[in-house]
Amino acid sequence: MSQDPWFADGVRFDCTSCGRCCRRTGVVAFLDDDVTRAASHLGLTEDAFRAKHLEHQDGHWFVDVYVEHPCHFLSTEGLCTIHEAKPLQCSSYPFWPELFEEMNAWDAEQTYCEGINQGTLRPLDEILDRMIE
Numbered sequence: 001m002s003q004d005p006w007f008a009d010g011v012r013f014d015c016t017s018c019g020r021c022c023r024r025t026g027v028v029a030f031l032d033d034d035v036t037r038a039a040s041h042l043g044l045t046e047d048a049f050r051a052k053h054l055e056h057q058d059g060h061w062f063v064d065v066y067v068e069h070p071c072h073f074l075s076t077e078g079l080c081t082i083h084e085a086k087p088l089q090c091s092s093y094p095f096w097p098e099l100f101e102e103m104n105a106w107d108a109e110q111t112y113c114e115g116i117n118q119g120t121l122r123p124l125d126e127i128l129d130r131m132i133e
Ligand code: SF4
Pocket: 014, 015, 016, 017, 018, 019, 020, 021, 022, 093, 094, 112, 113, 114, 115, 116
């Protein structure tokens, strides 16, 4: 008999737009669909968008981010300048599968994201809808 996941009763989350996830050391991956969407949003061809905005390694396209060098799509006001077309990695955060493997992982992510365990109760179906594989 399968057991309910630990988040069967939902989790609380509301984004405060603090922008911290846009300053976190790592990479912001742009999959092909992300490139198509963001390039169209900015009125660029996909090639021009890649050349102007992305780095490339081992077949992957991405923006490099570290604390002193936030994602370059982050405005000085702390807002995403491609919000309507931001990549799946960003639009799905923090509903990432690895953060739902154990409650500890979700809770620990509060160190990086102040919206976790705050605000609106997100039911199981919404969590599964927003989760990327
Ligand atoms: S760190 Fe969390 S609360 Fe802050 S902008 Fe990112 S998702 Fe929103």
